[in-house]
Amino acid sequence: GYIPPPEQHPLGGYTTWAARTAGLETEAEPRILETALSLLEEVAGKPRRAVALTGGVYADTVAASKPAAWWRLEEMDGTTAVDATGQNGSGVFEPGTARFLPGADGRRGFLPPQPSAANAFSGPAINRAAHFAGGRLKTKLPAGDSWSAELWVWNGLPADARAVTGYVFSRGPEGDAAAHGEHLGIGGTFRGADGSGPDISGKLILFNGNERDQVLAGRTALAFQAWHHVVLVREGGKVRVHLDGNPEPELAGDFAHTVPAGCDEVFFGGRNDGLFGLEGKLDEIAFYNRALAPAEIAAHYAASGLTPPVKAVVAATGTPPPLTPPLSPQESMGKIHVRAGYGFELVASEPLLADPVAIDWDLAGRLWVVEMADYPLGMDGKGSPGGRVRMLEDTDGDGRYDKSTLFAEGLNFPTGLLTWRDGVIVTAAPDILFLRDTDGDGRADSKDVLISGLLEGNQQLRANGLRWGLDNWVYCAAGGHHGEYGTGTKFRSRRSGTEVTVGSRDFRFRPDTGELEPQSGPSQFGRNRDDWGHWFGTQNSRPLWHYVLEDQYL
Structure with a gap:
């Protein structure tokens, strides 16, 4: 439910909602978990099982190369990243990181973890990774003249979003404003001080601080939201970076670092000065006190069983194609399953309509559709309204709509229609x-406001679901997800001139007279009745409930 672990509070809580959603303290989740486990131990009469790291072919191959430090990043919680070698100590997760996310695999995009099945990373267990969103993993590693850093990288930020898309590895003093050190990252929009430099967006870059201000850049743009294997190798004054097991370096050359003598601070998921942190995931970080040979790097990647992801071709609009291509209407029909004796038919599809959230028929059989095209951030990303109402008609009587008329546009996140x-x-x-x-x-040329004062804010929590009751009132879902949401809400009926405190409840009104009354509620999306006048509501965690007693009887 909405009880985020402590590390998610700096990120905003459960998904994108505020961490205070559950109204509990920051440490509530681990305390609840510990209490539950303790009770289970008491009931079972035996201790809990310790979480043990498991490995597959890739993990075995890395272990055989004897890394000096190795962070598997399989942690469920806490701030410690355990060094699987036990040699160099653990790393520390900063705020702005999350644990136990889906780890390296051959898929692209934000996807749930693959089921427990044998994989090259964690063997029989689901492979896990750490997600970075403003924080870093920091540790101390004494590095000599030759060393290698190996890791899996998943970038979730478009390469045209900022000057540097993100840094994945950094050596240098923490908080150093001059960024002394050496820093491996992903290029962004920066083209040099005069803007005439080459396009390095999405490509691997190596930077040695603000004073020397030198950059080595790779040739290949990393695929968006896909896992890449990256190895940085230093041999004295020379460096090379390998991508996805290619023995031929992605970038290589003479490159002096500016790490101060005696400095052993190392950061993953961000630069030492805190700038341009990675917005993405890292997995299976290994550090070696020697230079890995190209053939050894290739063997590591081959052990993963993966193939290099293909970079999406960006269209003329500047927008990459979707990670999962949309299905045609006919293909979508093939994904629908109904009970025996039932069937379904396609009556309307794109391009006649888009973004539908509510429909209703008129007496002429025309289908009216509300399109919430402005969800969730508005047409301009700043809340500009762009909702629409369309009217669909079947002009040839074949049972499919073939004519679409834009009736109204520029509506503010519309949710319901009658x-x-x-x-x-x-x-x-x-x-x-x-x-x-x-x-x-x-096209609509007359607009009357029947009722004002509906709660705005979260677009998923707005009044919706206009439905006629048997009593000839129009019933409406308030949109709230619990009884304490919007308790001070007051509506004003423009036709009757009255103001009614609705609070978090649903409501009903007469569109001709303007009469307005609260009803039992709330329902989050949709409020419907059966043929006997029994009303039902819903909430995103509860698919259906019955309003046994109407508000006027309470």
Whole structure:
């Protein structure tokens, strides 16, 4: 549920919601977990099993190369990254990192972990990784003239988002404003002080600090949201970086570092001065007190069983294609399964409509659709409204809609729709609108505000679900996800001139007179009744509930 572990609080809590969602202290999750495990130990009469690291072919190959330090990054929680070799001590996760995310595999995008099946990294267990979103993994490693750093990198930030997409490895004094050291990262939009430099966006780069200000850049742009194997090798004054097991270095040459004498501080997932932290994941970090040979690096990658991911070709719009291509309407139909005796037919699809969230039919059989095109950040990423209402018609009577008319646009995150008289009622917080076409051109030219004061904020928690009741009132879901959400909400009926405290409850109204009353609630999305007038609501963690007693009887 909404009880984030401590490391997620600096990231905003459960997914993107505030960490205070559950209203509990920061350490609530580990305390609850420890209490539950202790009770299970008491009931079972035996201690809990210790979590043991497991390995597959890749892990065995790395172990055979005898790294001086090796962070598998399989930790479930806490701030410590354990060195699997036991030689150089553990690393420390800074705030702004998360643990136990899906680890290196051959897939792309944000995907759930692969089921427990034999894999080259963790053997029979699911492979795990650490996610970096502002924090770093820091440790101390004495490095001589020759050494190698090997790691798996998954970048989640588009390469055109900032000057440097992110640093994955860094040696140098912590907090050094001049960034003395040597730093391996992924290039971004920076093209040199005068802007005339080469395009290195998405390519591996090696930087030696602000004073020398030298950069070596690779040839290949890393695939977005895909796992890459990267090895940085230093041999005295020379460096080379290998990508995805290629014996031919991605970048190589004479390259002096600026690490101060005696400095042994090392960072993963960010630079030593804290700039341009990686927005992505790292896995299986190994450090060697020697230079790995190209053939040995190739053997490590081969042991993973993976193949280099292909960089997505960017279209003329500057936007890469989706990681999972959309299915055609016919292909989508093939994914639907219904009970025996039931069937389904396709009546409308793109390009007649897009982004539908609510529908209703009028007496002429026309299908009216609300399109929430502005979800979740607006058309410009800053909240600009862009919701639409479309009217679909079947002009040839074949049972499929073939004509689409844009009835209204520029609506503020519309969520619900109901046909009424010669127009449509639309929920678009903070208002419930009545839209009409008075000149017969198929577009709304009259807009009346029926009710105002609807709660805005989270677009997933807005009033919606307009439905007629048997009593000829229009019922509406408030959109809240619990009874304490929006308790001070007041609605104003423009037609009756009255103000009603609805709070977190659902509500009903008469669109002709403006009468307005609270109802038992809330329901988050959708409020529907059966043929006997029993009303049902929902919440994203509870698929259905029944309002046994209506609000006016409580």
